[in-house]
Amino acid sequence: MAKQSYPHKEIEKKAQEKWETLSLHVTDLEANDPYYALFEFPYPSGDLHIGHWYAFAVTDIFARFKRAQGKNVLFPIGFDAFGLPAENAAIKNGADPAAWTLANMDRMRTQLKSMGASFDWSKEVATCSPDYYRWTQWLFTKLFEKGLAYRAEASVKWCPKDQTVLANEQVVDGHCERCGTAVIEKRLTQWFLKITDYAERLLQDLEPLPWRQDIKEAQRAWIGKSEGARLSFSFSAGQKAEVFTTRPDTIYGATYVVLAPEHSLIDELLETVPNSIEVREYLKLTARKTERERSENKEKTGVRLEGVTATNPATKEEIPVYVADYVLGSYGTGAVMGVPGHDERDFEFSKKYDLPIPQVIAPPFKQTTEPGIFRENEPVFVNDGVITLVKHWKDDTFLALKWKKVDWGTLLTGVVDEGFTPEETVLKEIREETGYMNAKAVRSLGVVDGLFYHVPKAINKHVHGHIFYAELTDDTREAIDPEEGAKHDIVWLTKEELKDFLTPDTHQYALRTFVQGYTPYGGSGSLIDSGPFTGRDSEEVTWEIAESVGGIRETQYRMRDWGVSRQRYWGCPIPIVYDPDGKAHPVPPEHLPWLLPTDVDFTPTGEASPLASSEELRERVERLFGKGWTPEFDTLDTFVDSSWYFTRYLDSKNDLQFSDPELMKKWLPVDRYSGGSEHTTMHLLYSRFFYKAMFDLGLVPTKEPFNERFNRGLILGPDGAKMSKSKGNVINPDDAVQQYGADAIRVYLAFIGPYSEPGHYPWKPESLASIRRFLDRIYALSGKVVDAERTGSEMRALASAAHRVASDLERFKTNTAVSALMILLNAFEDEESPSKESFNDLLVLLAPFAPHLAEHLYETLGGEGSIHQQSWPEFDPSLLVKETVVIGVQVAGKTRGSIEIAPEASQEEAVAAAMELPKVAGAFPGGKPGKVIYKPGRILNLVP
RNA sequence: GCCGGGGUGAUGGAAUUGGUAGACAUAGGGGACUUAAAAUCCCCGGACGGAAACGUCUUGUGGGUUCGAUUCCCACCCCCGGCACCA
Secondary structure (H helix, E strand, C coil), rough: CCCCCCCCCHHHHHHHHHHHHHHEEECCCCCEEEEEEEECCCCCCCCCCCHHHHHHHHHHHHHHHHHHHHHHHHCCEEEEECCHHHHHHHHHCCCCHHHEEEEHHHHHHHHHHHHHCCEEEEEEEEECCCHHHHHHHHHHHHHHCCCEEEEEEEEEECCCCCCCCCHHEECCCCCCCCCCCCCEEEEEEEEEEEEHHHHHHHCCCCCCCCCCCCHHHHHHHHHEEEEEEEEEEEECCCCCCEECCCCCHHHHHCEEECCCCCCCCCCHHEEEEEECHHHHHHHHHHHHHCCCHHHCCCCCCCCCEEEEEECCCCCCEEEEHHHHHCCCCCCCCCCCECCCCCCCHHHHHHHHCCCCCHHHHHHCCCCCCCCCCCCCCCCEEEEHHHHEEECCCCCCCEEEEEEECCCCCEEEEEEECCCCCHHHHHHHHHHHHHHCCCCEEEEEEEEEEEEEEECCCCEEEEEEEEEEEEEEEECCCCCCCHHHHHEEEEECHHHHHHHHHCCCCHHHHHHHHHHHCCCCCCCEEECCCCCCCCCCCHHHHHHHHHHHHCEEEEEEECCCCCEEEEEECCCCCEEEEEECCCCEEEEHHHHHCCCCCCCCCCCCCCCCCCHHHHHHHHHHHHHCCCCCEEEECCCECCHHHHHCHHHHHHCCCCCCCCCCHHHHHHCEEEEEEEEEECCCCHHHHHHHHHHCCCCCCCCCCCCEEEEEEEEEEECCCCCCCCHHHHCCCCHHHHHHHHHHHHHHHHHHHHHCCCCCCCCECCCCCCHHHHHHHHHHHHHHHCCCCCEECCCCHHHHHHHHHHHHHHHHHCCCCHHHHHHHHHHHHHHHCCCCEEEHHHHHHHHHHHCCCCHHHHHHHHHHCCCCCHHHHHHCCCCHHHHHHCCEEEEEECCCCCCEEEEEEECCHHHHHHHHHCCCCCHHHHHCCCCCCEEEEEECCEEEEEEE
């Protein structure tokens, strides 16, 4: 039978009108069984692109599925309508930002409706509407009253092209995220929200959320918690500098102190230092650099404050003080102690300025291969030893020992006996073990710890290996103890040969240190030259050491407060006015919404915010508050608008409250929130913070706004590159809808890959065509159905599809859900004449994916109401249990065939069936396998 | 560099969490229908060998645990994402 292509345009239009008439998607917020399915509301750019489709169509599939499952689903939509593009269009074409935005919203509504998504338009919000931003302002004033909003002068990222302040996240590689212009820094008085007060809670409450690891990790990294200690260093000139360190255990290795160029102590110190001109020069230089430039050039720079020293509180040594811009003024205390032996950055700095690099922790190497694997939980014997690189008297080779009983290669080693120094031990060992008598230039290369099991002595050992270098002056040699000589042969090897020859890791370390020089070790281990703590484990005594120098525990966060001021027009006006003394006051609720003035010249001047040009605003303030009062001219970051929109959906028309508390109690937190990965550390973190602040104000019912969170992937152009106008690979969804229909696009996007994992998928027209074919086949099949009893095979196929689709959709694995539908269709096409009843169930399963086609066919077959009011078909679970299963038969783990048996068949039956297979029988001439592993319904493995 | 997530056919991706690897599709090949093409339908579809039955190999690489490993453990290589002078 020839397939006909179904008339998608007609069908889709009709179905959409039907849903509208039935008000099918208006959620009754009072009804039971709430399920809040949320997606990030779009910016009204004016054109619906394929990314929107991916975001909304696939979440719509989920929303429809949840409804079929009996949930009362809220699936709202709105517009994140403030923002730069409207203003840029205004600057460019003289358009009114408000009119431009509203026109775009109109256009997008039409496009959005063509998707056939079940959005509840009755609850639409637009952040630029005074009805909405009135509450953004109200919430801001609440935060202000709670002390969570404050003003401070800060250096901000400034885009010279957009003439605006950028959030840290909007700066990508030192360039403006939007226009790519290099960002500069500027100092302005700004409004900030105290997100740092919530750092710990944002971190703690992240833990139990059912989110993917990568999302949580990104947020954790952004918060950047470090636990450490605040230590105090006294200066020779009488001052004190506090430093923050996460490694107080390395304080015996602190050889200098660094102050950030912004450090408050510097001004005072400048008065006494003899090289103040040089220091001032340096300060000027770094001030001119942006933070970006400072970190771009990783070459460390700094200037010593001549004549000033600090006392290392542990060693009591006087150490130099530097100003260097590798220390940030904005983090910790703006001062650090330099520990070059155990910090990469301090190491670089010390090398450049020729500072000593003492080692205070020995890197440990634990033996993990035979012989001598370190035995955890057994007593450990600690002693000192030496590892010596002995250079040949003439050649550029080194003495190594090739052991006779074991396949080992080592350097010369020895135990440091009571009453001997390591240096003495070196000379002693050279003589005793090799007979060479004249060595010189003994030089220490540091310490390395070896932890291993000493097989002959049957004990765990922890040896502090003092590494030395020595040179033989000549080949004068005496006879050695034959017992010593019997253990190993002496070989002379080059550095390169040693690398292959040396067995223990500790000796490899010794060689590396000799060849490359010392490199800083940032881990833990036993302490060296650390006063009373020498020999102890650095990790164990960290806090003891901190306390011994009067340090106090402290936690630092990398996250900074959220700067929310924007020197732009098209945003929510900050609801603040200043009295004649310049003190900030919140605009009281009766004056909200605090309207965005319209008599504004929004051409950026770079000097003041566009609102400063409004006469009306100035007059308004004087009229309402009195003479001499002035307005705030900045607008809010649009991330503030979007930090609470999901609470407004619940009660979008309320003009007494931002949302109804009872409804919030019922509907929050959002059950499933889907959006783009790009919002992981901005929107998602900001809205969590904002919501928590609201929670503390008693405004919302829970401490977290979102339960599940899913980040979606990206649709690429047909060429596999990111869609962009310049590449000419942009797919216009409107065209695709014309050609294939909305349903085909929806199913295609669901099938492209798992929605639960963000992947990158090229747009493949041939694949879309195949999805359309799939829908056409369903359409064709509808002509074949008959009024008849449903068959067992139909029922089984339906039962497993219903089960599979449901469990896959639950986990957002839309691709396998579609594949289950395809399998179902394949099964139905094999039926002589599928029953109408069964086909109807197929349509219910299809309905979330292809809502228009399913609606049409449902109606054609005489269905009452809408298919989208039908509930998910339920089947007897026994239908999922197959009568027989095909299981693999293995011989010694190798597949040799398969048998079809009842899932509950006994082992005897299974073995008997397997023995029918010639290949299996052939493997057991005796007729009996030695061992049988039988997992009913899974596998039969026969082992000889 | 550090932290996460991954590497499965020509391609997108499956695999009940240790049980016949490659579901479902796409590209490709062959056939049917047709004067022909399109559409549609049927068959093949990891690699190598073989006419075939079949055999050997195969989930980034190398080891290990196990009757059995894509799945668990160790080492290494590569890709993607986040952070990056945060002490």
